[in-house]
Amino acid sequence: MNKYSLTLLSIFLAFTASAQHIENGVPKNAHAVATINSKYFFDLISVGEFNQSEIGKALLEKIARNNNRQYRSVEDFGIDLDAQMYVYSTKSDSIVYYGMLVPLYDAKKVDTLMSDIGTSLHVQKESRRIDLEDKKQIVTWNDNVLRIFSGDLQDHFFENEEIAAKYGIKNSKLSDTYDTSVESPEPPVTDTVGYYWDETDTVAVSPDSTALTIQEEEYSDYNDDYADSVNRDSIYDDYYASIAADDSIKRVLLKKWLNDELNRLSITKETFDNKSFRQAVNKKALASIWIRNVDELYNDFVPDVYAAFLGKKTNKFSAGFGAATADLVVEGNHVKLSGALEVADDQVKRYHRIYNRKMNKKFFKYIDEDALAYMGYKVNTQAYLEELPSLMKQYYGSLLGSFKEEIDLGATVFSLILDEKAIGKVVKGDGVLVLTSVKEQEVKYTTYEYDDDYNSIEVEKMKKETLPDFLWMFSSDDMKLMKRLLSVGLSKHAITEENGIYTFKNKKSPFDVHILLKDGIVFIGTSFERLVDIQQGKNKKNLSVKNKAVLKKNSMVLALNTSKISKAVNTLDLSDSYGSKALKEKLQSLGNFYFTSKGMDGNKMVAEFSGEFPSTHKNALKYILYLIESTAFGDM
Amino acid sequence: MRYQIKLCYLLLIAAVLSLSACFEVVEEMVIKKDGSGKMTVTLNLSQSKTKVASILLLDSINGYKVPSKETIQQSLQEAVVSLRKTPGISAVSQRLDFDNYIASISFSFSKVADLNTVNTLVYEKLKIKPAGESSYSYQSTTHLFVRNYQYSSKAKQAYQKLKNQDKEIFKNATYTSIYKFELPVLFQSNKNTKVSGSKKAVMLRANILDLINGNKNISNQIQLVN
Numbered sequence: 001m002n003k004y005s006l007t008l009l010s011i012f013l014a015f016t017a018s019a020q021h022i023e024n025g026v027p028k029n030a031h032a033v034a035t036i037n038s039k040y041f042f043d044l045i046s047v048g049e050f051n052q053s054e055i056g057k058a059l060l061e062k063i064a065r066n067n068n069r070q071y072r073s074v075e076d077f078g079i080d081l082d083a084q085m086y087v088y089s090t091k092s093d094s095i096v097y098y099g100m101l102v103p104l105y106d107a108k109k110v111d112t113l114m115s116d117i118g119t120s121l122h123v124q125k126e127s128r129r130i131d132l133e134d135k136k137q138i139v140t141w142n143d144n145v146l147r148i149f150s151g152d153l154q155d156h157f158f159e160n161e162e163i164a165a166k167y168g169i170k171n172s173k174l175s176d177t178y179d180t181s182v183e184s185p186e187p188p189v190t191d192t193v194g195y196y197w198d199e200t201d202t203v204a205v206s207p208d209s210t211a212l213t214i215q216e217e218e219y220s221d222y223n224d225d226y227a228d229s230v231n232r233d234s235i236y237d238d239y240y241a242s243i244a245a246d247d248s249i250k251r252v253l254l255k256k257w258l259n260d261e262l263n264r265l266s267i268t269k270e271t272f273d274n275k276s277f278r279q280a281v282n283k284k285a286l287a288s289i290w291i292r293n294v295d296e297l298y299n300d301f302v303p304d305v306y307a308a309f310l311g312k313k314t315n316k317f318s319a320g321f322g323a324a325t326a327d328l329v330v331e332g333n334h335v336k337l338s339g340a341l342e343v344a345d346d347q348v349k350r351y352h353r354i355y356n357r358k359m360n361k362k363f364f365k366y367i368d369e370d371a372l373a374y375m376g377y378k379v380n381t382q383a384y385l386e387e388l389p390s391l392m393k394q395y396y397g398s399l400l401g402s403f404k405e406e407i408d409l410g411a412t413v414f415s416l417i418l419d420e421k422a423i424g425k426v427v428k429g430d431g432v433l434v435l436t437s438v439k440e441q442e443v444k445y446t447t448y449e450y451d452d453d454y455n456s457i458e459v460e461k462m463k464k465e466t467l468p469d470f471l472w473m474f475s476s477d478d479m480k481l482m483k484r485l486l487s488v489g490l491s492k493h494a495i496t497e498e499n500g501i502y503t504f505k506n507k508k509s510p511f512d513v514h515i516l517l518k519d520g521i522v523f524i525g526t527s528f529e530r531l532v533d534i535q536q537g538k539n540k541k542n543l544s545v546k547n548k549a550v551l552k553k554n555s556m557v558l559a560l561n562t563s564k565i566s567k568a569v570n571t572l573d574l575s576d577s578y579g580s581k582a583l584k585e586k587l588q589s590l591g592n593f594y595f596t597s598k599g600m601d602g603n604k605m606v607a608e609f610s611g612e613f614p615s616t617h618k619n620a621l622k623y624i625l626y627l628i629e630s631t632a633f634g635d636m
Numbered sequence: 637m638r639y640q641i642k643l644c645y646l647l648l649i650a651a652v653l654s655l656s657a658c659f660e661v662v663e664e665m666v667i668k669k670d671g672s673g674k675m676t677v678t679l680n681l682s683q684s685k686t687k688v689a690s691i692l693l694l695d696s697i698n699g700y701k702v703p704s705k706e707t708i709q710q711s712l713q714e715a716v717v718s719l720r721k722t723p724g725i726s727a728v729s730q731r732l733d734f735d736n737y738i739a740s741i742s743f744s745f746s747k748v749a750d751l752n753t754v755n756t757l758v759y760e761k762l763k764i765k766p767a768g769e770s771s772y773s774y775q776s777t778t779h780l781f782v783r784n785y786q787y788s789s790k791a792k793q794a795y796q797k798l799k800n801q802d803k804e805i806f807k808n809a810t811y812t813s814i815y816k817f818e819l820p821v822l823f824q825s826n827k828n829t830k831v832s833g834s835k836k837a838v839m840l841r842a843n844i845l846d847l848i849n850g851n852k853n854i855s856n857q858i859q860l861v862n
Contacts, residue, residue, distance in 0.1 A: 446682040446736045448662060454814045454837040456664065465686055 001355055025101045025145055026272035027265060030088040031292040034275060039082045040286050044330055044621040047075055054629045067116035069521035078109025079146075088272075094157040095257055100148040107143040114139065127266070138258055151258050153250055154261045168466075172242035276323045280340070285327035286621075294321035294341060319395050320344035333591075333613045340604040350390065353383040355555045355599030360475045362519060363432045364551070366534060367543045372565050375436040376557040379599075383422025389414050426481050431474030432551070438568045441467045442509065447505045467511055479517050486515065501531050555599030557606075562590040589614040656810035658683050661844070665783060665817045671747045671774045673725075681737035683808075688737045705734060712739060718757060719743055724750035748774035748781070779819060779860035787850040795848045810842040811854075819860040826856040 026033055042050065050056040051073045060071045075081060083103035090097045104110055105127075114130055123129075129140045158164050164171050279289050291297060293319055302514055322342030329336045343351055357378040358401045367374060389411030396407055443465045448456040476482065486502050489495035495504045495515075502515040516523040516531045533539035550557055566588040591612025598606050617623040660680045667673040681688050694702050703711070712730050719728045724746040731740045744849035745751060751772040769786035795803065829840040838858060846852040 443686065445685060446680065447660065448680075448812075450814070450839065452833040454660065454816065454832050454839045463683065467686065515798070528754060 016204075024100070025147060025265070026086050026088045026270075027090050027097075028270045028272050028274070029090050030274075031091060031296065032089045032290065033272070034087040034287065034289040035281070035285070036085045036087075036287045037283075037285060038085060040284070041621070042081050044619050045625065047081060049072060049622075050074060053625060055625065063113075067113065069112070069116065070153040076109060077113055078104055078106040080105040082577065091154075093154065095151050095153050095254070097149070097151045097258075097261055099150075102146040102148075104141065104144060104146055106464045107141060110141055110146060114141075136254070138262065140262065147262075149258060149262060151254060151261075153254055155351075158246075158250070165254065167249055169246045170242045171246065172239055215538060215585075252583070276342075276467040276565070280323065280325040282325075282329065282338075285329050288325065291324045294324050295319055317495060320347040330621050333615050333617075333620050333623070335611045335613065335624075337609045339608070340601070340606045342604055343600070347391075347394070347604065348600070350387045351600045351605065354379055354387055356380050357384065357429050359432075359552050360428075360521065361548075361552075362521060363430075363473055364543050364548050365540050365548070366471065366473060366523075367432060367434050368436060368541045369544050369547065370564060371561065372435045372437060372568055373560045374432055375556070375559075376430075376432045376551045376554070378430035378555055381427050381429035381499050382420045382423070384429065385418055385420040385423060422478070425478040426476055428475040428477060433472045434470060434532075436469045436471060439469050440464045443467075467526070469526050471523065471527070471530060473521050473523050475520055476522050477520060479520075480521060482517055486517075499532070500535060501528065503528065518521075550594060550596065552598040552599060556595075556597040558595040560593040562593055563588045566590070589616070648746055658810075658841075660810045660812065663811075664816075665811040665814070667774060667818075667819050668792060669749065669776070669779070671776045672745060674744045675746070675751065676740055676742040678738065678740035685737050708732070708739075709794065712741065715741060719754065722750070722753055722757060725754065748772050755809075779862055781815065781817070781856075781858040781860065783813075783815070783854065783856045783858075785853060785855045789850065791848045792850065806845050806848065811840075811842050811844050811847060813840045813854060814838070815858065817858075822859045822861050824856055824858040826853070828852055829856055 021419070042224075045053075051060065056074065060074070063077075064071045071077070080103040082105075085103070086101045088099050088101075090099075112126065114128070114405045115592050126142045127140055129138065130176045131138050137148060140149065158167070158169050159171065209522075274292070276292070280288075280290050282288055298319065298321075307569075320343060322344065324339070324341045326339040327338065329338070355378075357380040359376065359378045393407055393411055417565070441464070442462045444460050445463055446458055447461055449454055449459050451542070485499075486495065489502070490497055490505070495502050500516065504513045504515065506513070511526045512527050512528070514523075514525055516535055518535060522533055523534060530539060547559065550559065591614070594609070596608050600606070611620070613620040613623040617626060647703075660678075660683070662676075662680065663680040664676045665673060666675075683856060688716055692705065696705055709732060712732055716728050716730050719725050719741070725743050726746075727742075727744040729742050731738070731742075733739075739823060743754075745754075749772070755770055767786070769788075771782075771784045773782045773784070774780070795806070816837040818836070821831050821838060824831065824838055826840060828842065829838050831838050838856070840856070842852045842854070847854065
């Protein structure tokens with residue numbers, strides 16, 4: 001890691017939330033904005049604690065060594081640790097810009113820190129600036145804020161012949177050099193332009209980069225070089241010289257456009273006041289990210305990906321998704337990562353229909369609170385099957401424009417063939433899969449014994465294996481089909497029946513699967529005894545009120561009882577290659593982890609991950625830091 | 637819905653994959669007085685069938701692509717076809733049992749030296765360089781059968797490069813070789829080998845890890861009664 005990266009890393013790690021409203025430095029056309037609330041970070045772990053931590057000490061030592069200066073605290077970097085840092089991106093048809101804004105409380109300290117980098121410092125009025133290494137990054141700062149700025153040129157922009165010609169870019173291909181007869185005209189320029197961008201779709205606020213001109217003398221040297229190389233014998237030399245010349249022109253363009261954009265920002269002093277961002281921003285989040293439009297993001301890469309398969313650019317992708325947000329929140333010993341995705345108005349109703357299903361409360365008495373894991377889901381099967389053709393049309397119709405009619409036909413046939421209502425009765429759409437435990441079970445295996453003359457005899461032996469014990473249950477309002485399937489199985493001797501419990505024996509499966517139909521629920525499980533208990537009404541489990549609520553209010557739940565899983569894994573005869581003993585013991589002290597999704601919340605699709613960490617530390621962030629340190633710095 | 641089914645699969649597979657695996661390789665050979673004979677090589681994964689069945693549901697594991705049943709069947713069939721074309725090799729047959737995960741291949745040979753051609757063919761097909769030198773020979777005049785295997789530390793080095801999880805596979809794996817003769821055995825040179833009561837068969841059983849590490853050698857010189 002070089003000096004610059006270290007310095008930037010230190011800045012990145014150290015930041016904090018802002019009383020200075022530096023979102024004013026975020027351009028108003030930003031399509032993605034991430035925030036890091038460093039005030040919140042240092043509320044959870046004090047500056048002193050961070051400095052004393054192994055990670056903090058290592059960071060300070062590295063910076064001190066590289067800068068040949070003493071740093072005792074992250075406060076010595078001059079960064080405002082009570083402020084909010086922003087990372088953003090803006091784009092046009094020709095370039096994507098990336099910026100990071102870091103609030104400062106003592107710019108002089110930053111002057112010192114940056115001057116140690118050794119690159120010449122440009123001072124203009126109150127603003128200082130350093131161009132980093134290969135000029136792909138520019139760092140500017142004043143007394144209040146530091147901005148790290150960089151950009152990536154959009155390759156496809158320069159593939160257009162008119163634009164390439166305008167900047168003197170050759171776009172040479174080795175195949176052209178091989179085939180001297182390649183004098184046939186290229187495809188019409190208008191087609192290419194039409195495929196690559198549409199003026200109405202590009203971000204209007206960004207400067208039209210094609211309007212920028214480049215001074216000829218800035219790249220004439222390279223063109224001269226290129227012209228010389230034409231006379232060389234080797235076609236490879238010509239090709240690589242041409243590529244090098246193109247790259248040189250692009251480097252000059254990148255530098256110019258970065259400078260122009262920085263100047264524009266310093267003059268216009270734009271304020272970022274996006275309504276969607278304002279509504280989405282969670283002030284309690286330790287970090288968050290906001291994306292203006294997910295369809296727009298898809299459109300940046302999906303057409304290219306499909307072009308690779310279909311051989312040509314496709315129409316614009318439109319799944320009907322809008323803004324997306326994700327927030328990381330630490331509350332006491334809990335960590336939550338919540339995400340939300342806006343859905344287009346015409347889709348909202350469809351998704352609400354699909355997720356409109358209540359969880360069968362009868363499930364709860366069959367779920368053990370001590371289960372290793374369970375997964376619950378509730379969707380409306382009938383609505384799902386009815387809406388699926390429209391959703392398919394929405395997703396793929398826009399993407400595979402030329403197959404629109406085939407997709408329409410497929411969707412209609414799908415609707416005609418299926419009796420959605422009847423299927424919705426057989427499988428209502430709510431169910432729970434419970435991984436109750438892992439238990440030792442005797443399983444058969446084949447091996448060989450040998451007689452006195454060493455003739456091998458194939459024998460079956462038994463061995464103990466630890467196998468998962470699971471129970472899957474789902475609601476059904478119409479069990480006629482299930483019963484018919486089971487009776488066919490019985491008549492074909494594929495299954496057996498004992499007191500209303502059906503057993504499916506499969507030679508390839510290490511365990512038998514048992515089926516019970518009761519009270520509008522289909523039970524499928526590995527334990528015959530448990531199904532007998534359920535049948536006789538003896539199976540009353542103790543699922544907590546909290547877990548019942550989680551299952552009731554979410555359309556999808558994956559709950560992991562981390563400590564129980566860790567204990568169960570420890571009972572297996574595994575070697576140390578599956579993790580150190582100390583780490584396994586630490587994992588045993590973790591609480592439950594949940595991946596949940598409520599489905600729709602208003603016009604948004606929402607999902608959340610939450611994890612519970614041990615109360616041995618004051619908050620989850622401190623525990624995570626401790627876990628990282630004890631793993632990386634070796635007390636395991 | 638498909639997403640939910642996939643999650644169910646993952647949950648179950650994750651629970652099963654934590655189990656350790658083992659397998660056995662059995663090499664059985666019948667050698668007649670004139671040097672012709674029959675060989676059967678068996679790979680038995682039955683002890684790990686829970687794990688193998690789970691792995692076959694996956695696309696890849698530990699970075700390795702999991703072949704489909706069809707691919708496995710096709711590969712074995714290709715091996716049969718190649719063997720049939722090998723000079724001196726006849727009556728080739730194969731057995732693939734996906735209930736117990738046992739694969740075996742049998743063939744007759746006109747002389748013991750034909751096995752060396754088979755060895756070369758196997759290495760060529762698998763595109764691997766043999767880690768040690770391996771050969772079979774039989775002198776029909778003196779009735780001396782020689783199984784020669786020169787250990788090379790390359791096997792150990794290759795094993796050391798494996799990830800810990802992959803090394804686990806070899807932990808309880810075993811190798812058994814059985815050579816049967818028409819004539820009784822006069823003496824044999826490998827102290828790890830046992831001679832049957834009838835003196836017409838010898839057997840060697842070893843942990844595959846011992847072979848990889850060079851702790852046991854499978855070389856043997858078996859002198860039959862003239």
